[in-house]
Amino acid sequence: MQMTLRWYGSKYDTVTLKQIRQIPGVTGVISTLYGTAPGEVWEMDDILALKTEIEAAGLQLAGIESVNIHDAIKIGSPDREQYIENYITTLERLGQAGIHMVCYNFMPVFDWTRTELARMRPDGSTVLAYNQAAVDAIDPAKMFESIAGDMNGTVMPGWEPERMAHVKELFEMYKDVDDEKLFANLKYFLERIMPTCDKYNINMAIHPDDPAWSVFGLPRIIINKQNILRMMKMVDNPHNGVTFCSGSYGTNLENDLPDMIRSLKGRIHFAHVRNLKFNSPTDFEEAAHLSSDGTFDMYEIMLALYDIGFDGPIRPDHGRMIWDEVAMPGYGLYDRALGATYLNGLWEAIEKSHKQK
Numbered sequence: 001m002q003m004t005l006r007w008y009g010s011k012y013d014t015v016t017l018k019q020i021r022q023i024p025g026v027t028g029v030i031s032t033l034y035g036t037a038p039g040e041v042w043e044m045d046d047i048l049a050l051k052t053e054i055e056a057a058g059l060q061l062a063g064i065e066s067v068n069i070h071d072a073i074k075i076g077s078p079d080r081e082q083y084i085e086n087y088i089t090t091l092e093r094l095g096q097a098g099i100h101m102v103c104y105n106f107m108p109v110f111d112w113t114r115t116e117l118a119r120m121r122p123d124g125s126t127v128l129a130y131n132q133a134a135v136d137a138i139d140p141a142k143m144f145e146s147i148a149g150d151m152n153g154t155v156m157p158g159w160e161p162e163r164m165a166h167v168k169e170l171f172e173m174y175k176d177v178d179d180e181k182l183f184a185n186l187k188y189f190l191e192r193i194m195p196t197c198d199k200y201n202i203n204m205a206i207h208p209d210d211p212a213w214s215v216f217g218l219p220r221i222i223i224n225k226q227n228i229l230r231m232m233k234m235v236d237n238p239h240n241g242v243t244f245c246s247g248s249y250g251t252n253l254e255n256d257l258p259d260m261i262r263s264l265k266g267r268i269h270f271a272h273v274r275n276l277k278f279n280s281p282t283d284f285e286e287a288a289h290l291s292s293d294g295t296f297d298m299y300e301i302m303l304a305l306y307d308i309g310f311d312g313p314i315r316p317d318h319g320r321m322i323w324d325e326v327a328m329p330g331y332g333l334y335d336r337a338l339g340a341t342y343l344n345g346l347w348e349a350i351e352k353s354h355k356q357k
């Protein structure tokens with residue numbers, strides 16, 4: 001595996017490449033052209049400028065998170081053809097630039113959903129949290145406003161104000177899209193892009209829905225082992241793979257994370273590894289990465305990745321806000337650096353204990 005950190009680009013991130021370079025064992029970053037809208041073709045010059053800037057700091061651009069999918073593709077409206085063409089052009093350019101892993105998601109309207117961006121934990125750190133009763137009480141059109149005040153002045157991925165201004169229209173457009181339709185639209189999209197992925201050796205890595213169930217009555221399909229295996233089979237190409245995100249699949253306590261990892265051997269192209277602390281099955285908060293701070297056994301998760309021979313990029317995921325840092329919620333430097341170091345420690349121990357046997 002290659003340890004990486006997500007980085008939003010010098011115009012948007014409070015964390016610098018120099019700081020990332022100084023985290024022991026982090027050799028790459030996962031980035032995106034943050035200023036682009038879903039559906040836009042990425043300019044080659046912009047891709048190369050991003051890559052050059054990262055390499056000049058002594059790091060590798062290990063993959064893209066995300067090239068976002070335009071809603072027309074998820075809905076399956078006639079204008080999807082143009083957006084798929086655009087997506088293919090972007091993939092070709094990424095391939096030509098030597099980038100071989102692309103993360104994306106297929107969630108309608110909202111990317112991840114949280115009800116609090118700064119819940120206080122007993123140690124005084126603040127974290128993102130989710131409470132089902134709070135979601136049930138929110139008018140979806142107001143979801144964005146309800147968290148906008150806690151973003152520390154940043155624009156959060158998946159919650160761009162321009163898109164959120166049209167939330168009501170978006171809901172209307174999805175009204176005939178159920179789980180089956182969403183599966184069919186995903187299949188259509190993947191079949192169209194696979195020849196390009198084959199040509200340029202691009203691993204597509206779908207990110208799970210977060211939380212892993214339907215919110216606001218919208219369809220959600222990338223939520224459990226059964227559905228993800230269905231997706232792998234429906235377009236049975238090794239380039240059709242997944243981002244294994246423990247914090248997203250883990251929102252549903254019925255998901256057995258190490259078992260899911262083992263069942264996806266050869267198809268996990270990217271890993272997000274983080275812990276959650278459950279207060280009840282419908283109320284959870286994002287804990288430190290350490291097993292004992294949350295609900296998941298992080299050793300078992302890393303062991304499963306080791307056992308399947310995972311060799312893609314991995315990153316710590318959302319971190320807590322600690323030591324008075326002011327940054328994008330979930331994406332400060334300090335706690336993610338602790339997370340990376342901890343995950344590296346687990347990996348080293350697993351590797352060495354296997355070699356001794």
Ligand SMILES: O=C(O)[C@@H](O)[C@@H](O)[C@H](O)[C@H](O)CO
Binds near residue numbers: 157207210272
């Ligand atoms: O929760 C996060 O911050 C990320 O894991 C997602 O926003 C992820 O980048 C997207 O869903 C992938 O397209």
Ligand SMILES: [Fe+2]
Binds near residue numbers: 207245248272317
């Ligand atoms: Fe994730």
